[in-house]
Amino acid sequence: MALKKSDLYSSLWKSCDELRGGMDASQYKDYILTLLFVKYVTDKAKAEPDALIEVPPRGSFDDIVALKGDKEIGDKINKIIARLAEANQLVTVFDAANFNDEEKLGKGQEMQDRLSKLVAIFADLDFRGSRAGGDDLLGDAYEYLMRHFATESGKSKGQFYTPAEVSRVLAKIVGIGPDTAQDDTVYDPTCGSGSLLLKVAEEAPRGISIYGQEKDNATWALAKMNMILHSNEDAGIYKGDTITSPHFTNGDRLDTFDFAVANPPFSIKSWSNGLENDYGRFEFGRPPEKNGDYAFLLHILKSLKSNGKAAVILPHGVLFRANAEAVIRKELLRRGYIKGIIGLPANLFYGTGIPACIVVLDKENAQARTGVFMIDASKGFIKDGNKNRLRNQDIHKVVDVFNKRTEVERYSRMVPLHEIADPKNDYNLNIPRYIDSSEPEDIQDLGAHLRGGIPNRDLDALNRYWGAFPSLRGTLFKPNRPGYSDLAVDVGEVQQTILDFDEFQKFAAEVRGQVASWFADHRPILQALNADTVPKNLISHISEDLLARFKDTPLLDEYDVYEQLMTYWHGVMHDDVFLVMNEGWRDAAMPRQAIEDKERKLSESPDLVVGSGRKAVKYKMDLIPPALVIARYFTDEQAEVNRLNTVVEEASRAVEEYTEEHVVEDGLLAEAMDDGKISKALATAQLKVARHEKADPEEIEALQHVVKLYNEEAQAKKTAKEAQAALDLAILKKYGDLNLPDIKQLVLDDKWAATLRDRITSEANALTLDLVARIQELGERYAETVETLDAELEKLESKIAGHLADMGVV
Structure with a gap:
């Protein structure tokens, strides 16, 4: 039985990391990703005789596997990789890693053992589940490893990889979609390892022509391999400095593209070193010599067709810095080229911890543009180790709001150009000038502290709850005096009162009913899972429908509901779907023996142990945990x-x-x-x-x-x-x-449907806890007036005076 997809990647990373020793992650990645690439092209050549990549005699991964235990394994691996590179005009692309480097891999027996174990890791991996219409396992494994190497490499070496979540945002807002023509073009002038371009290409189901340029030789090689791994062998990825030596030119003019995306190096100081020809890029002003942010932005703008669109990640400084950058910004705004600005959370990127923004450029109908659409998405993230990460709901919300130009209080706004041009703003695009995303101040009421009662304005601020539960406010509160109310129940009984309230019970039941109805409607396609299922299409279909169904549900944020599904999908359901696709329902449901590989330090925690001592047999139940069978x-x-x-x-x-x-x-x-x-x-x-x-x-x-x-x-x-x-x-x-119906009932109803029902219902329960906490806070805040506190103080003073008198102290 094949490993679950998540286990496949995590075991690959763990095994490789075990053999890294003291080598820097930025160097070690060259060895790991090269072996992964050679395995991919070898497997693909076996499955597809007409594949664009040719695997020559004595130039395959199988030839590398045959070297395990060979005293000259390092030198012979180099020669095999060289043959493969020469046969495909890929010299310097994936043959840069020296597998005979004694300083990095050790000498003699140490190198022999390390490389033999490393090769064995890849030889043992089962990537047969990779399907043209489904998940690209090897390509995804490559992305997974690059993300981990970026994390391990730190700020100095992590710039080759743009987080996939940010790439998805750019891909979905730049304007590429189902209607994009196959001969349309997308360009990234600082493409790194190519992950951003690939995410954009995923948005074009009919295909799109990919072009990119990368200055760093090793990172350019990663991009070339990444393209091949994701079946984009014909992508035009070239080496060189985009600013001083742009590849895509026609005489003294830059080539132009339909779309562009980029995550250029932030505020680079040496951008103009060696610059001889500006190709007309700086017609709106020359960027500062010590800061290249606008050099990249103007290059991208010049590289767009007359109706071209771009999304570029830049530091927030481009929005408000003065002098030369202010002049350029003013000209771009006056010509209507800046369509939108999206402020992102801090610490998302591997090369820097500072917050960044996405600048969206659009030449189409630019002169008619009358405003800039702004989003402050700086608060939508989750902590992930030492970095922040956008959640699925954060991505979806940004994309929905931007593409539909929806104005959301404290989140998004269409800012008129005349407001931006007003002298008090003077073309400054700093987002807080136009969107106040701070939470309203919790004001203390002096009158309530003096005379008691809870201010009605604090209760009015909870109107979204009273709208969902019309009778609840009258149950919890009673009038005190004009503008103030008292709790009608003890502050400690608020939570139970709400939970027992008929309107809340009805609300929770309706939420459960909505989930049940949604799942029932999609059950037929879920139970029809087979080898031809396309997981990304499946989850897109059912998640969009769930989002739409909860859009008008009072109180509940549809994006919170969506996040519950997507978190469960990435954590459990996707692995389940992968197993069913590759094994079939019955085989995927059957127990398998837990993996115990002492040499590779891999040991799975068993779900069930039958027998004891040496006769004990440990089992894993990937698709149907024993708890479901027991229940x-x-x-x-x-x-x-x-x-x-x-x-x-x-x-x-x-x-x-x-x-x-x-x-x-x-x-x-x-x-x-x-x-x-x-x-x-x-x-x-x-x-x-x-x-x-x-x-x-x-x-x-x-x-x-x-x-x-x-x-x-x-x-x-x-x-x-x-x-x-x-x-x-x-x-x-x-x-x-x-039997088959039993298996599907256990998975679909007892596992997926029940879990999602409970997770989404928990969102409703969490809302009530927020309400309870606020009511209790207000109740306790104004429970004791200044008068009662004074009386208590007088009582205590009198008591102390009496004790002192008893002791003879006057």
Whole structure:
């Protein structure tokens, strides 16, 4: 059985990382990604005889595998890779890593062992699930490894990779979609490893022509390999400095493209070194010599056709810096080239921790443009290790709001050009000037502190709750005086009152019903999963429908609901779909033995263990965890095991309590102690001695009782263990008895539908907890007036004065 997709990638990374030793991640990636690439082209040549990549004799991954244990393995790998590179005019693309480098890989036996183990990792991986119409496993594995190497490489070496989440945003807002023609072109002048271009290409189902340029030789090689791994062998990826030596030129003019995307190096100081021809790029002004941000932006603008569109990641400074950049910015705005600005969270990128923005350029109808659409998306992210990461809901919300030009309070706004041009702003595009994303200030009410009551304006601020539950406000509050209310229930009873409230119960039921209806409508396509399923199309279809269904649900944010599905998809469902596609429903559902590879330090935690000791067999149930089988078929047996475990706990507690009572100094069991404790063996031995010596009857009775308790505990454990073993065996047998409808019911209804229902319902429950917290905060804030506090203070002062008087202190 094939590993789950997530396990495939994580085991690949873990295995490679184990063999890295002290080598820097930025260097080690060349070895790993080269081997992955050679395996890919070898496997592809076997499956597709007409593949564009030719694998020559003695130039395949199989030839590398044959070298395991060879004393000259490093030198021979170099020669095999060289043959493959020469046969495909890819010299210097993937043959840069020296597999015979003793400084990096060790000498003699050390190099032989390290490379042999490294080759074995890739030889053992099963990438047969890679399908033209489904998931591209090798390509995705390449992306996965690059992301990890970017993380490990730190700020100085991580710039070759744009986070996939940010790439998805650019791809979806630049204007590429189902209607994009195959002969349309997309260009990235600083393409890095090509991941951004590939994400854009995914948005064009009919295909799109890809062009890019990259200055760094090693990173350019990564991009070339990345294109081939993602079946874009004909992409035009070239080496060179885009600013000083642009590749795409026609005489003194730049070639132009339909679309452009870029994540150029931020604020580079040496951008103009060697610049001889500006190709008319700086007609609106020359960027500062020590800052190249606008050099890249103007290059991209000049590289667009008359109706071209671009999305560029830049530091926030381009929005507000003065002098030469202010002049350029003003000219771009006056000509209507800047369509939108999107502010991103800080610490998203591997090369820097500063926040960045996306500048969207659009030449089409630029002169008629009357405003700039701005989004402040700086608060939408999740912590992921030492970086921040956009969630699925953050990506979708940005894309939806930008593409539909939806104005959302404290989030997005169409800013008129006349406002930007106003002297007080003077073409400054700093987003906080136009969008106040700060939360409203929680104002303390002096009148409420003096006279009591909760200000009605604080309750009015909760109107979205009162709209969803019209009678709830009247249940929780009663009038105090004009403009103020009191809690009608004790502050500690607020949560239960809300949870028990009919309108909330109805709301929660409706949420569950919406989820059930949505899942029922999509169940037919889910149960029809097969080898031809396209996972990305499947999740796109069902997730967009879920989003649409919850759009008008009061209180619930449809993007929070969407995130619950997408998080579960990436964490569980995608692996399940992958297994069903590759194994079929029945084989995917069957138990497999857990992997234990001591040499590669891989050990899976088993889901079920049958037998004990050396005869124990450990099983993994990837698609259907044992808990689902138990819940549907063995509830009585599990209840009995639980009861027996409770008996064990009670028996153990009885032993503990009795021994603790009597092992104290001078206690009845004191003489049977060893290091302050008493075991069954000690108690039994001491009982034998006590009987022989005719000791105190109470001591004999105590020893007899503790032995009895230990025996009862042992018997309880034995019974519970036997019951568990019998249940485990029955569960294992049940898997073999499951038919296809049983399997689909367990996966679709008991696993996917039930989990998603619970996750989405938890969003509704979380909303009530927010409401409860706010009401409790307000209730406690104004519970005691200044008058009551003064009275309490006077009472305490009087009490202290009395105590002092009693002590004779005046």
